[in-house]
Amino acid sequence: MVAAPSRRAVRASALPMLALLACGCAPADEGAPPTPPAAGRPPQQQQQHKPQIERGRSLLAQYQCGSCHAIPEVPAARGRTGPTLAAFGRRSYIAGQVPNRPEQLARWIVAPAELVPGTTMPAMGVSPADARDMAAYLLSLE
Numbered sequence: 001m002v003a004a005p006s007r008r009a010v011r012a013s014a015l016p017m018l019a020l021l022a023c024g025c026a027p028a029d030e031g032a033p034p035t036p037p038a039a040g041r042p043p044q045q046q047q048q049h050k051p052q053i054e055r056g057r058s059l060l061a062q063y064q065c066g067s068c069h070a071i072p073e074v075p076a077a078r079g080r081t082g083p084t085l086a087a088f089g090r091r092s093y094i095a096g097q098v099p100n101r102p103e104q105l106a107r108w109i110v111a112p113a114e115l116v117p118g119t120t121m122p123a124m125g126v127s128p129a130d131a132r133d134m135a136a137y138l139l140s141l142e
Contacts, residue, residue: 056137063124088138105135
């Protein structure tokens with residue numbers, strides 16, 4: 001005999017999914033083939049882009065992206081409103097709709113509503129140059 005899940009267990013499993021739906025984001029695509037490291041960059045090229053990647057990590061802290069997202073290696077980035085950004089480089093889509101490519105991700109960071117109307121991801125006043133570095137960091141997360 002199998003016991004039915006308790007209301008508490010159902011609520012606990014439903015809340016994270018509702019949070020993802022509310023922000024227009026999707027969890028990492030399970031079963032989908034992972035994108036190559038740093039959006040197609042082999043490890044050698046990642047080394048060349050290390051300063052950009054490190055700057056991007058610092059910018060994520062500066063713009064306080066961690067108030068909504070948990071972000072690996074970003075101090076105090078333990079937000080739960082948005083999805084975790086761990087393994088972001090493996091995701092196929094941004095917000096479940098936009099192909100996860102460096103240029104698209106930078107555009108998303110600058111003006112999310114232009115790519116996904118109605119998204120709850122706010123525009124944070126990020127410059128295009130800063131967004132490119134932030135995208136480099138996020139895409140390096142595997």
